[in-house]
Amino acid sequence: MTVLVFLDPAHDDGRIVDATQPQLMATDLGATRGDGLFESLLAVDGTPRKLDAHLRRLASSAAALDLSVPDADAWRRAISTGLREFAAAEPNRTTAAVKLLATRGVEGASQATAWVQVTPVPAATLAQREAGLRVLLLERGYDSTVAQRAPWLLIGAKTLSYAVNMAAVRYAKAHGADDVIFTSSDGKVLEGPTSTVLLAHDRDGQKTLVTPQLESGILPGTSQSALFDAAQEQGWELGYGPLEPHHLYEADAVWLISSIRLLAPVVSLDGQELRTSPALTTELSDLVERFV
Amino acid sequence: MTVLVFLDPAHDDGRIVDATQPQLMATDLGATRGDGLFESLLAVDGTPRKLDAHLRRLASSAAALDLSVPDADAWRRAISTGLREFAAAEPNRTTAAVKLLATRGVEGASQATAWVQVTPVPAATLAQREAGLRVLLLERGYDSTVAQRAPWLLIGAKTLSYAVNMAAVRYAKAHGADDVIFTSSDGKVLEGPTSTVLLAHDRDGQKTLVTPQLESGILPGTSQSALFDAAQEQGWELGYGPLEPHHLYEADAVWLISSIRLLAPVVSLDGQELRTSPALTTELSDLVERFV
Structure with a gap:
C-alpha cells in the first residue's frame, strides 16, 4: 500500500x-x-x-x-x-x-x-539489482562546464521536472537496455537518470573507487558519498573524474548506485559486455547495507 | 474563478x-x-x-x-x-x-x-504586453543541433517539466528584467521560456518578419506560425534564422509572441535599450487579434 x-x-x-x-x-x-x-x-x-x-x-x-x-x-x-x-x-x-x-x-x-x-x-527494482543493468550512453545535451555559469538550469537540484530522465529510460528500454548513463556534449561521463556512476579498479590488491567529479554538472549522490566514506575506511583509494566512456570500458567493474536500488552492476554498455566483479559487488554491497 | x-x-x-x-x-x-x-x-x-x-x-x-x-x-x-x-x-x-x-x-x-x-x-500578463519587456539573454545549455540527434531530450515537446523555464524567469526578475531569451551554447538565439522570438526590419517600405529556425531546437510557436501566414498575406517577407544576439540589437523591433500574452515588444536586452516600433507593433497586433 x-x-x-x-x-x-x-x-x-x-x-x-x-x-x-x-x-x-x-x-x-x-x-x-x-x-x-x-x-x-x-x-x-x-x-x-x-x-x-x-x-x-x-x-x-x-x-x-x-x-x-x-x-x-x-x-x-x-x-x-x-x-x-x-x-x-x-x-x-x-x-x-x-x-x-x-x-x-x-x-x-x-x-x-x-x-x-x-x-x-518495487520488485522490479530489486530484480535489476540482482540481474545487473544493460546501459546505453545517451547525450544529456549540456557541456560539463555549464552548471557553474548557468544556475537557472538547476543542474545540481533534484527537481520534479524529470520528463527528460524518464524519456531517456524509456528510450533505453525501447532499445533493449535497462538504464542510461548520460554523457556531456564534450564527451564526459555524467550520471544515470536516477543514479550515480561508480567504477572500480583492482590492481595488485589496491582497490580504487572512482566517480565523476561533481563539477561536471551532476547531482551529488548521497549513496556514492556514503559509500566513498565507508570504502575509504576499508582501505580503498578514492578517485574523482573527469571520466570518459573509455574509462568505463577499461574498469574492472562499473555500477549505478542510488538510494532505493542501491548498488547495481552494469553488465553492458551500448551493447558491449563490461567486466563485472561479483567479489567487488559483494564487498561494496555489504558496506551499502550498513549505511545508517 | x-x-x-x-x-x-x-x-x-x-x-x-x-x-x-x-x-x-x-x-x-x-x-x-x-x-x-x-x-x-x-x-x-x-x-x-x-x-x-x-x-x-x-x-x-x-x-x-x-x-x-x-x-x-x-x-x-x-x-x-x-x-x-x-x-x-x-x-x-x-x-x-x-x-x-x-x-x-x-x-x-x-x-x-x-x-x-x-x-x-492574468492582469500582470496584459500589463506586460502594454509596457513591453526588459529581457535577459540566458544560456539554455544545449547546442543548436542536439534536438535532432537526441530525441530523449524532448526539445520540441511542450512538457510539464518547466522548472528550468520558471527558474530562468525568476532569475530575470531577480536581476531587474521581466523575461528571458534563451541562447544555445553555440551562440544562437532560441526562444523565450514561454514564448517565441520575432524580429522585424522595415527597409525602404519592405517589411520583413524573422524568427529563429525550428531546427535550432525550439518549440514550434503556434502564434508565430499564424502571424507569419497573416503577415505574408499583407505583403511582409518572412525569414527564418539562424539568429544571433547581434540580429536582435540590429532589428527595427523585437517581440516575444505567445498565445495568452500575444505580441509583447522587447524594450531592452541585457540592459541595453532596443529599437521599438509602435507602428509595427500595432500593425502586427491587429493581425494577431484576428487569429481564429
Missing part, C-alpha cells in the same frame, strides 16, 4: 491522508510546471537511511529553486508518522521506499505543498 | 469538478516527475483561438513522450464545456486562458490523466 503524510503547520507530526483519493490541487505548480523538488530514500526496519544527507540535499535543491520548504524537523516527524503507518499496514515488510516531495503550491501560495510518500520497494 | 474539466471516458463532454478541492492523485507522475504535456491558448467570446494548431502540437508532444492521450474531439468537447461554465460564472469577461494538460497518470495507469483549466487572463 501507499502511505501519504502531508506536512501541515496545523499537524505537528504531519497529516495522514487517504492515498486512494485525490489530494493535490490540479492547479498546483508541481503538477502544471514540474516546479518543485524531491528526495527518495530507503527505510529499513522503520528507520530511514542517510536521512541527514537527504535532508541536506533537499535544502540545497530548495535553495536552487528559491523555494521555501518545511524545516528538517518537520520532515523528520512526517517521515516517522509515515513509516509507523506503513509498518502497521505492512508488518511483514522490512524495507520501504520513502519519497519526500515539495512543490511551489498553487499560483501565489505562500508556502510549499509538501508531503511524504511511503511505498513498498 | 478557475474552471476544471477532466476528460473522462464516462463523460462525453468532460467531467466538471470543483476547482477549490484537490482533484489530482499525489502519486500522479505529472506531479512526481513532471511527466506530461500541456498547451495554453486564448479564448475570445467563448471561442478558442488556433485550436487546431494547439491540438496538433499537443499530439506531437504526446508522440515525443510516447504518451497516449485523448483524441482531439474529446479535448474539443471538454474545452467547450469549460468555456460554457466559465462564461456562466464570469459573464463580463470576453477573454479566458485555456490550459490543456495531460500526465502519465499514476504508476501503471493505462491512460493519461487529462484535464482542461479555464481561468481569467
Whole structure:
C-alpha cells in the first residue's frame, strides 16, 4: 500500500491522508510546471537511511529553486508518522521506499505543498539489482562546464521536472537496455537518470573507487558519498573524474548506485559486455547495507 | 474563478469538478516527475483561438513522450464545456486562458490523466504586453543541433517539466528584467521560456518578419506560425534564422509572441535599450487579434 503524510503547520507530526483519493490541487505548480523538488530514500526496519544527507540535499535543491520548504524537523516527524503507518499496514515488510516531495503550491501560495510518500520497494527494482543493468550512453545535451555559469538550469537540484530522465529510460528500454548513463556534449561521463556512476579498479590488491567529479554538472549522490566514506575506511583509494566512456570500458567493474536500488552492476554498455566483479559487488554491497 | 474539466471516458463532454478541492492523485507522475504535456491558448467570446494548431502540437508532444492521450474531439468537447461554465460564472469577461494538460497518470495507469483549466487572463500578463519587456539573454545549455540527434531530450515537446523555464524567469526578475531569451551554447538565439522570438526590419517600405529556425531546437510557436501566414498575406517577407544576439540589437523591433500574452515588444536586452516600433507593433497586433 501507499502511505501519504502531508506536512501541515496545523499537524505537528504531519497529516495522514487517504492515498486512494485525490489530494493535490490540479492547479498546483508541481503538477502544471514540474516546479518543485524531491528526495527518495530507503527505510529499513522503520528507520530511514542517510536521512541527514537527504535532508541536506533537499535544502540545497530548495535553495536552487528559491523555494521555501518545511524545516528538517518537520520532515523528520512526517517521515516517522509515515513509516509507523506503513509498518502497521505492512508488518511483514522490512524495507520501504520513502519519497519526500515539495512543490511551489498553487499560483501565489505562500508556502510549499509538501508531503511524504511511503511505498513498498518495487520488485522490479530489486530484480535489476540482482540481474545487473544493460546501459546505453545517451547525450544529456549540456557541456560539463555549464552548471557553474548557468544556475537557472538547476543542474545540481533534484527537481520534479524529470520528463527528460524518464524519456531517456524509456528510450533505453525501447532499445533493449535497462538504464542510461548520460554523457556531456564534450564527451564526459555524467550520471544515470536516477543514479550515480561508480567504477572500480583492482590492481595488485589496491582497490580504487572512482566517480565523476561533481563539477561536471551532476547531482551529488548521497549513496556514492556514503559509500566513498565507508570504502575509504576499508582501505580503498578514492578517485574523482573527469571520466570518459573509455574509462568505463577499461574498469574492472562499473555500477549505478542510488538510494532505493542501491548498488547495481552494469553488465553492458551500448551493447558491449563490461567486466563485472561479483567479489567487488559483494564487498561494496555489504558496506551499502550498513549505511545508517 | 478557475474552471476544471477532466476528460473522462464516462463523460462525453468532460467531467466538471470543483476547482477549490484537490482533484489530482499525489502519486500522479505529472506531479512526481513532471511527466506530461500541456498547451495554453486564448479564448475570445467563448471561442478558442488556433485550436487546431494547439491540438496538433499537443499530439506531437504526446508522440515525443510516447504518451497516449485523448483524441482531439474529446479535448474539443471538454474545452467547450469549460468555456460554457466559465462564461456562466464570469459573464463580463470576453477573454479566458485555456490550459490543456495531460500526465502519465499514476504508476501503471493505462491512460493519461487529462484535464482542461479555464481561468481569467492574468492582469500582470496584459500589463506586460502594454509596457513591453526588459529581457535577459540566458544560456539554455544545449547546442543548436542536439534536438535532432537526441530525441530523449524532448526539445520540441511542450512538457510539464518547466522548472528550468520558471527558474530562468525568476532569475530575470531577480536581476531587474521581466523575461528571458534563451541562447544555445553555440551562440544562437532560441526562444523565450514561454514564448517565441520575432524580429522585424522595415527597409525602404519592405517589411520583413524573422524568427529563429525550428531546427535550432525550439518549440514550434503556434502564434508565430499564424502571424507569419497573416503577415505574408499583407505583403511582409518572412525569414527564418539562424539568429544571433547581434540580429536582435540590429532589428527595427523585437517581440516575444505567445498565445495568452500575444505580441509583447522587447524594450531592452541585457540592459541595453532596443529599437521599438509602435507602428509595427500595432500593425502586427491587429493581425494577431484576428487569429481564429
